[in-house]
Amino acid sequence: MVEDQKSIRLRKILAHGFMIGFIILIMFPFLMVISISFREGNFSTGTLLPQNPTLEHWWLAFGIPFERPDGTIIQPPFPVMLWLWNSIKIALITSAGILALSTTAAYAFARMKFRGRGAMLDTLLIIQMFPGALTVIAIYAIFDALGQVVPWLAIDNHPALILTYLSAITLHIWTIKGYFESIDPAIDKAAQIDGATPWQAFRYIFLPLSLPILAIVFILSFIFLINEYPIASVLLRQSDNMTLAVGARQYLYEQKYLWGDFAAAAILSGLPITLIFLFAQKFLISGLSDGGVKG
Amino acid sequence: MTLSATIPATSSRFSLRGLLGKALIVLAGFGFLYLASGLYLLGEPLFALVAFAVGALGVVFFWSPRFYTLRFVYPAIAAVFLFILLPVVYTSAIGFTNYGSRNLLTLERVQAYHMSQRVTDPASKRPFGLVAEGDGFRIFLPEDAARPALLTTVISGAQVTALPLSGPPPETLPIKAIIQNKALLATLTIDTPNGPLTQSGLRAFASSQPAYTPGENDTLIAADGTVLTPDPDQGLYVTPEGEAVPPGWRVGVGFANFKKVLLSDGIRGPIFKVFVWTTVFAFLSMVFTFAVGTGLAVILEWRHLRFAGLYRVLLILPYAVPAFISILVFRGLFNQNFGEINLILSTVFGISPEWFTNPNLARAMLLLVNTWLGYPYMMLLAAGFLQAVPQDLYKAAALEGSGSVRNFFAITLPQILPPFVPLLISNFAFNFNNVVLILLLTGGGPDMPGTLVTVGRTDLLGSFTFRLAFQNSGQDFGMAGAISTLIFIVTGAIAYYNFKAMQKYAAKKGAGHG
Numbered sequence: 128m129v130e131d132q133k134s135i136r137l138r139k140i141l142a143h144g145f146m147i148g149f150i151i152l153i154m155f156p157f158l159m160v161i162s163i164s165f166r167e168g169n170f171s172t173g174t175l176l177p178q179n180p181t182l183e184h185w186w187l188a189f190g191i192p193f194e195r196p197d198g199t200i201i202q203p204p205f206p207v208m209l210w211l212w213n214s215i216k217i218a219l220i221t222s223a224g225i226l227a228l229s230t231t232a233a234y235a236f237a238r239m240k241f242r243g244r245g246a247m248l249d250t251l252l253i254i255q256m257f258p259g260a261l262t263v264i265a266i267y268a269i270f271d272a273l274g275q276v277v278p279w280l281a282i283d284n285h286p287a288l289i290l291t292y293l294s295a296i297t298l299h300i301w302t303i304k305g306y307f308e309s310i311d312p313a314i315d316k317a318a319q320i321d322g323a324t325p326w327q328a329f330r331y332i333f334l335p336l337s338l339p340i341l342a343i344v345f346i347l348s349f350i351f352l353i354n355e356y357p358i359a360s361v362l363l364r365q366s367d368n369m370t371l372a373v374g375a376r377q378y379l380y381e382q383k384y385l386w387g388d389f390a391a392a393a394i395l396s397g398l399p400i401t402l403i404f405l406f407a408q409k410f411l412i413s414g415l416s417d418g419g420v421k422g
Numbered sequence: 423m424t425l426s427a428t429i430p431a432t433s434s435r436f437s438l439r440g441l442l443g444k445a446l447i448v449l450a451g452f453g454f455l456y457l458a459s460g461l462y463l464l465g466e467p468l469f470a471l472v473a474f475a476v477g478a479l480g481v482v483f484f485w486s487p488r489f490y491t492l493r494f495v496y497p498a499i500a501a502v503f504l505f506i507l508l509p510v511v512y513t514s515a516i517g518f519t520n521y522g523s524r525n526l527l528t529l530e531r532v533q534a535y536h537m538s539q540r541v542t543d544p545a546s547k548r549p550f551g552l553v554a555e556g557d558g559f560r561i562f563l564p565e566d567a568a569r570p571a572l573l574t575t576v577i578s579g580a581q582v583t584a585l586p587l588s589g590p591p592p593e594t595l596p597i598k599a600i601i602q603n604k605a606l607l608a609t610l611t612i613d614t615p616n617g618p619l620t621q622s623g624l625r626a627f628a629s630s631q632p633a634y635t636p637g638e639n640d641t642l643i644a645a646d647g648t649v650l651t652p653d654p655d656q657g658l659y660v661t662p663e664g665e666a667v668p669p670g671w672r673v674g675v676g677f678a679n680f681k682k683v684l685l686s687d688g689i690r691g692p693i694f695k696v697f698v699w700t701t702v703f704a705f706l707s708m709v710f711t712f713a714v715g716t717g718l719a720v721i722l723e724w725r726h727l728r729f730a731g732l733y734r735v736l737l738i739l740p741y742a743v744p745a746f747i748s749i750l751v752f753r754g755l756f757n758q759n760f761g762e763i764n765l766i767l768s769t770v771f772g773i774s775p776e777w778f779t780n781p782n783l784a785r786a787m788l789l790l791v792n793t794w795l796g797y798p799y800m801m802l803l804a805a806g807f808l809q810a811v812p813q814d815l816y817k818a819a820a821l822e823g824s825g826s827v828r829n830f831f832a833i834t835l836p837q838i839l840p841p842f843v844p845l846l847i848s849n850f851a852f853n854f855n856n857v858v859l860i861l862l863l864t865g866g867g868p869d870m871p872g873t874l875v876t877v878g879r880t881d882l883l884g885s886f887t888f889r890l891a892f893q894n895s896g897q898d899f900g901m902a903g904a905i906s907t908l909i910f911i912v913t914g915a916i917a918y919y920n921f922k923a924m925q926k927y928a929a930k931k932g933a934g935h936g
Contacts, residue, residue, distance in 0.1 A: 262509035276460030
């Protein structure tokens, strides 16, 4: 290829300049939040490097009362660590459940013949786009009724939320099914000849062979669940029961605006999730291009 | 075969595990039966039927070897049915009722509520004091004009007897003790010579009677003889004068909610505006994220660019941080009075835009934030699709002396667009219903003035409906259900179209390779 050395150098400078400028713009919110979390008070403004850095917001985010130099003791406004624990607990349990439901279904769709198979698969793909936020009225009504028969399924209980989230499997069934179909049919044929039931073939052959895709599905659903707001905001009412996504909003009400406290809590709770994502992003990219939309 | 070693021998039919399995199935069956009958008794026949059907099918599938295959799919399909399909259908059904904060209960529960109300007889009211007796308490009712002083036995259980007291009145405890024992006193009945008394207010006991007694045909007869008749059209009890007595129950109202949404002037106008903005928002979000994401991906692909890996990780960050945190961060940064963005703008340019009160600025802010949130996803996708573009095309173009901009529009874009289309459509559908962004960033505001229901200038159809159902004072589930139904139809159409587009693309790709 014929390319002018001088023009390439100019274009290189332009490209790097653009990238660095764009990244600074993109990173601005993150840098601001880090700076704000070390500032004094909840309203004060200041430079990017705080003049009188304080750990007050960080102590409060960890749930430890903070003593100011003048002796006043500030109590943590919200149970951030409890919210984080609730979020992680719900996301872990549900992701495990989602994995169990979607692998078994995907196995049947990939390897078994039964009536309505094609129609069910197509329906799953279309259902996947329906907005969950709009069915909350019905979900609220369902658990309002269920709770009067079985108290632990009532509104404001985590099992109600977990049960609802278990339905977020439509896309995962498709993803895992695609992976299962790529496994050589000769393997399960051989197992069958040796007397293995389909369940045994699934449990001892398919599951061990598809660990990578199971990890992707687990992480994708974990991230989705951590982020879910509308359903959780309707089903969870008491402060102690809230997930992070529902609780975090409470920092920024007009009447009670805790900007500094929010900044520290946001970093503290966002960091582990961000790290999980960055760690897993190489695996995730292939899963994403199969049609998953983060939501 | 080496595989056989890892597979345990098939268990015999009457093994312990088999029995345990059957026992579990029976147990689960009884669980569902209990749930179904409970729901039926509660007055929820639809939920009862669904619970029964789901349980019965489950028991049949897991019991009979004939349905072995279905055991694998059934739990997943049941979950999708119960918590996606049923809610969609039920939400639509609610659209045909007047379900809302005013008509929240079932007829049975409304009757039970009315019947549990009591009216007190003011003449029987008498003050009381709490008297300590060891660890327990007695209740002292002081003497008044018509009645002698009474002292009860020590309280144990829900009923005590009061006996006339001669002699000096005992020492009573301060009001604090009454407040501390509120729960105990609230359920207590005192038997006196003039009949039973229950607590009436914090400081007095009085005799009370049910406010209503049941009459014929579900009517209720009030203590003063007024007859309340149930009005099946409104779902409320009404007095003979036609005055409604809340609370009400759910009744069907036919297409009334749909008519309101589609025909009534006060609502149709704002909803149409919301619909237009929803479409514009979803379309522009899709275009902006696609443009920024693809642009960045193309630059990162350039083989002369060093540090591309580092740039890529930094550019993905907005996608890696949980969205609800980023959105709330932007909510703070854009704050009109002490947000950092306005701080910078006012020092540099001397302006301080009203991001949350000016509708156009609020919309611009939403698009800006949504582009920030969404471009990394597009960038990742584009990077994947760029790998599939044949390099020969660029070589040929270079020989022709084509520039990079022309290369992009003549080669890259036409090559990556077809596989992108289904994903762009899902992205459109996702943003069409991007309720979380709106609820967390603007909350729908600023509100349009002079509308019958609260409608915000930045509301999407979804967030508007969500607020109608859960945030505004008059929770109107019926109307929200009707609008949701319309949204389901729109989303369903998009989803179906997308599905067809994907099938077409898959067929084309298959044909191309085959």
